[in-house]
Amino acid sequence: MNLTNRDQKHLWHPLTQHKTTQDALGIVKANGVYLFDEFGNKYIDAISSWYTCVYGHCHPHMVQKVTEQVSSLDQIVFAGFTHPPAVEMSEKLMEILPKNQQKIFFSDNGSTTVDIAIKMSLQYHFNQGKKKLKIIAFQDAFHGDTFGAMSVSGLDVYNGPFSDVVLKVDRISVPNQENIDRVVCDFKNILATNEVACFVFEPLVQGANCMKMHEAKYLDVLIALAQEQDVVCVADEVMTGFGKTGMYFASDRLKYKPDIMCLSKALTGGMVPMGLTTCTQKIYDAFYADEIAKGFFHGHTYSANPIACSAAIASIELLQSKEIQDGIQRIEKGHQEFVLKLKNHSNISEIRTLGVILAIDLKLNIDRYGKDRNEILNHFMSKGIFLRPLGNTLYIVPPYVIKEEELLMIYNTMKEFIDAL
Amino acid sequence: MNLTNRDQKHLWHPLTQHKTTQDALGIVKANGVYLFDEFGNKYIDAISSWYTCVYGHCHPHMVQKVTEQVSSLDQIVFAGFTHPPAVEMSEKLMEILPKNQQKIFFSDNGSTTVDIAIKMSLQYHFNQGKKKLKIIAFQDAFHGDTFGAMSVSGLDVYNGPFSDVVLKVDRISVPNQENIDRVVCDFKNILATNEVACFVFEPLVQGANCMKMHEAKYLDVLIALAQEQDVVCVADEVMTGFGKTGMYFASDRLKYKPDIMCLSKALTGGMVPMGLTTCTQKIYDAFYADEIAKGFFHGHTYSANPIACSAAIASIELLQSKEIQDGIQRIEKGHQEFVLKLKNHSNISEIRTLGVILAIDLKLNIDRYGKDRNEILNHFMSKGIFLRPLGNTLYIVPPYVIKEEELLMIYNTMKEFIDAL
Numbered sequence: 001m002n003l004t005n006r007d008q009k010h011l012w013h014p015l016t017q018h019k020t021t022q023d024a025l026g027i028v029k030a031n032g033v034y035l036f037d038e039f040g041n042k043y044i045d046a047i048s049s050w051y052t053c054v055y056g057h058c059h060p061h062m063v064q065k066v067t068e069q070v071s072s073l074d075q076i077v078f079a080g081f082t083h084p085p086a087v088e089m090s091e092k093l094m095e096i097l098p099k100n101q102q103k104i105f106f107s108d109n110g111s112t113t114v115d116i117a118i119k120m121s122l123q124y125h126f127n128q129g130k131k132k133l134k135i136i137a138f139q140d141a142f143h144g145d146t147f148g149a150m151s152v153s154g155l156d157v158y159n160g161p162f163s164d165v166v167l168k169v170d171r172i173s174v175p176n177q178e179n180i181d182r183v184v185c186d187f188k189n190i191l192a193t194n195e196v197a198c199f200v201f202e203p204l205v206q207g208a209n210c211m212k213m214h215e216a217k218y219l220d221v222l223i224a225l226a227q228e229q230d231v232v233c234v235a236d237e238v239m240t241g242f243g244k245t246g247m248y249f250a251s252d253r254l255k256y257k258p259d260i261m262c263l264s265k266a267l268t269g270g271m272v273p274m275g276l277t278t279c280t281q282k283i284y285d286a287f288y289a290d291e292i293a294k295g296f297f298h299g300h301t302y303s304a305n306p307i308a309c310s311a312a313i314a315s316i317e318l319l320q321s322k323e324i325q326d327g328i329q330r331i332e333k334g335h336q337e338f339v340l341k342l343k344n345h346s347n348i349s350e351i352r353t354l355g356v357i358l359a360i361d362l363k364l365n366i367d368r369y370g371k372d373r374n375e376i377l378n379h380f381m382s383k384g385i386f387l388r389p390l391g392n393t394l395y396i397v398p399p400y401v402i403k404e405e406e407l408l409m410i411y412n413t414m415k416e417f418i419d420a421l
Numbered sequence: 422m423n424l425t426n427r428d429q430k431h432l433w434h435p436l437t438q439h440k441t442t443q444d445a446l447g448i449v450k451a452n453g454v455y456l457f458d459e460f461g462n463k464y465i466d467a468i469s470s471w472y473t474c475v476y477g478h479c480h481p482h483m484v485q486k487v488t489e490q491v492s493s494l495d496q497i498v499f500a501g502f503t504h505p506p507a508v509e510m511s512e513k514l515m516e517i518l519p520k521n522q523q524k525i526f527f528s529d530n531g532s533t534t535v536d537i538a539i540k541m542s543l544q545y546h547f548n549q550g551k552k553k554l555k556i557i558a559f560q561d562a563f564h565g566d567t568f569g570a571m572s573v574s575g576l577d578v579y580n581g582p583f584s585d586v587v588l589k590v591d592r593i594s595v596p597n598q599e600n601i602d603r604v605v606c607d608f609k610n611i612l613a614t615n616e617v618a619c620f621v622f623e624p625l626v627q628g629a630n631c632m633k634m635h636e637a638k639y640l641d642v643l644i645a646l647a648q649e650q651d652v653v654c655v656a657d658e659v660m661t662g663f664g665k666t667g668m669y670f671a672s673d674r675l676k677y678k679p680d681i682m683c684l685s686k687a688l689t690g691g692m693v694p695m696g697l698t699t700c701t702q703k704i705y706d707a708f709y710a711d712e713i714a715k716g717f718f719h720g721h722t723y724s725a726n727p728i729a730c731s732a733a734i735a736s737i738e739l740l741q742s743k744e745i746q747d748g749i750q751r752i753e754k755g756h757q758e759f760v761l762k763l764k765n766h767s768n769i770s771e772i773r774t775l776g777v778i779l780a781i782d783l784k785l786n787i788d789r790y791g792k793d794r795n796e797i798l799n800h801f802m803s804k805g806i807f808l809r810p811l812g813n814t815l816y817i818v819p820p821y822v823i824k825e826e827e828l829l830m831i832y833n834t835m836k837e838f839i840d841a842l
Binding site for chain 1: 424430433437440446448449470473478479488503507508511514523526529532533544547554565583586588685709710711716721724728788809
């Protein structure tokens with residue numbers, strides 16, 4: 001029996017309607033930009049396995065660091081103890097984070113980093129004797145699937161059955177040149193209630209919302225307004241972090257820096273799960289008190305898992321290397337040239353790029369998770385490329401180690417597909 | 422600068438008031454039952470690093486399996502793909518799970534397994550056109566720290582600042598011989614509203630609630646009542662799973678099996694984080710439909726991470742081995758003899774054991790996270806034993822590989838401490 005059949009017996013896959021979905025393909029090996037299936041076929045991983053394996057799969061530096069850690073210190077309670085990988089990781093991360101980020105709190109995935117950011121924001125005010133319970137988030141945001149993260153997310157496909165049990169969130173449109181005045185007005189009206197604890201956003205790119213992009217200057221206006229009133233600004237950089245936008249973080253492109261940042265995915269370069277919620281000294285200081293109850297009594301058992309921290313150290317070292325920085329620039333340049341080539345294409349309604357992210361809205365009307373979308377996915381798989389359309393949006397986020405000829409192969413395959421629509 | 426000082430710059434520890442806490446001790450290595458600090462001292466890890474490293478730290482079988490996986494397949498999107506470690510893990514897990522558990526959904530820690538269990542329960546009814554939003558949980562329960570998990574938890578120390586934003590939960594007392602009639606009455610009254618989606622509980626042992634224990638026969642009464650009305654019964658076995666109670670799962674001791682089980686911690690033997698929410702075919706079937714929206718649109722990026730799955734395979738293989746089963750029996754027997762020896766001790770208000778869990782309530786009145794509790798912790802550290810008192814409860818959950826003489830050393834040190842109170 002092949003992997004596909006064995007899989008069907010007991011495995012329930014994420015984001016999947018098992019009755020209408022296609023069979024899951026068995027992947028047995030991955031190396032660099034390539035995935036290898038159980039039948040001997042190979043595919044370029046054009047979305048870096050959900051934006052995690054950005055240094056390529058099983059990069060030798062990552063493998064070495066993780067392997068060394070596995071046999072020396074696997075796990076230790078992170079309350080009362082510390083260990084070399086956590087300490088070294090914190091020091092490495094400080095080299096690349098916006099300078100206002102000073103403290104690091106651990107969890108295990110992107111959703112939990114957002115639940116933690118919300119809890120930190122609520123308790124930041126609570127500890128100062130202020131009851132602020134309102135949360136502001138963007139329309140069509142996606143921040144994860146635990147209850148807190150799901151509440152700030154605004155994509156109905158994920159929240160439908162839970163609408164009665166999510167936290168209450170005030171929503172504003174993502175600002176752009178046309179709507180900025182209205183958005184600012186809406187935003188000010190909510191702030192004027194004086195009940196807002198935090199403003200949560202994906203800076204510059206809304207990943208799950210088809211990689212829609214917005215400009216830093218408009219987001220800056222909102223952050224400045226929020227910070228004037230001591231509303232905690234939370235940048236969810238789970239998707240955008242670690243080079244995706246061409247800089248270390250999307251927040252590097254902002255004039256007003258967030259108070260809290262959420263990091264995961266590429267943090268550990270695709271090795272094992274880890275999430276971080278980082279914050280300013282000011283946030284941290286609101287919890288630092290003689291009263292024990294003012295502490296942040298949140299904790300996950302595998303917090304600061306040494307193996308995950310080692311993966312993160314290797315990952316940040318790679319991100320800082322010339323090889324990877326050159327790779328990011330090579331992809332950025334390639335994307336920009338491809339955008340110029342396609343921007344007036346009659347089968348495209350919009351094409352956009354930022355850093356290594358390239359997204360193309362096709363003039364098609366197809367469901368996010370339907371048969372038509374699967375056909376596009378299958379077409380690219382048959383050409384040796386794994387990409388995962390979001391409805392009618394084709395997008396890629398290639399590993400930073402991708403070669404020029406591999407990039408060109410992806411562009412050519414995309415263009416041929418679009419021409420033939 | 423030592424690790425302790427470097428740690429203080431940027432690391433925010435879980436469950437910690439940094440102003441009043443002691444310095445974090447730097448652990449640099451772990452092997453078998455021993456932790457080694459940066460000054461060359463060693464300690465027996467008497468709580469298996471929060472019940473994770475139950476096969477001892479860096480067990481050669483775990484190290485080998487994980488190391489092999491790290492260099493062959495690190496990560497792959499688990500929507501549309503599958504891979505050997507996920508498939509093999511599912512098959513291994515089915516060998517030891519209660520037979521009614523048929524489907525496995527992945528996440529990354531214990532809290533998320535509970536958020537998922539709650540979402541699954543709510544959508545199970547929603548998909549059948551029923552609006553059931555009530556959740557029943559035990560008083561003083563602990564299920565984790567994300568918003569859903571925190572809501573069902575009932576320990577105030579963790580939820581204080583968030584009481585306005587948690588999900589509404591109906592609470593009942595943990596049943597025992599004295600209160601069973603009243604608890605059944607309360608439980609029936611809540612069920613009678615016909616609005617209950619699920620009943621969430623830690624079976625037989627409430628971990629964070631000082632390892633308080635209850636009998637299977639009383640819990641069985643509640644599960645039977647709930648299941649009669651199609652209320653989803655969720656057993657949170659994050660702490661109790663994988664041998665802690667002497668059997669594979671605490672639910673093995675129940676006549677009425679839960680509909681959903683939450684697993685994490687020892688699942689991966691302390692290597693890397695992973696969580697599983699398992700369920701019956703009946704629960705799964707409520708999501709299996711032609712309508713795509715009836716699917717479970719929840720997903721974490723590192724779902725079924727191959728490295729974590731490999732750790733889980735090694736872990737289950739060890740659990741099934743004679744060496745480990747003998748170890749569990751050796752600890753059980755040791756605990757039972759120690760309980761007999763101490764049960765009428767004048768400085769003890771209660772002593773209890775189940776499987777490898779031993780808990781002793783001292784006749785002291787001390788805070789959960791205060792100075793007095795730290796002094797007890799320090800006393801045992803000075804004797805070469807890491808245990809972490811919960812207020813006035815001393816407890817141990819030793820790695821299954823602990824030797825008889827190491828166990829005796831722990832018992833003797835505990836007895837000396839208790840005698841001297």
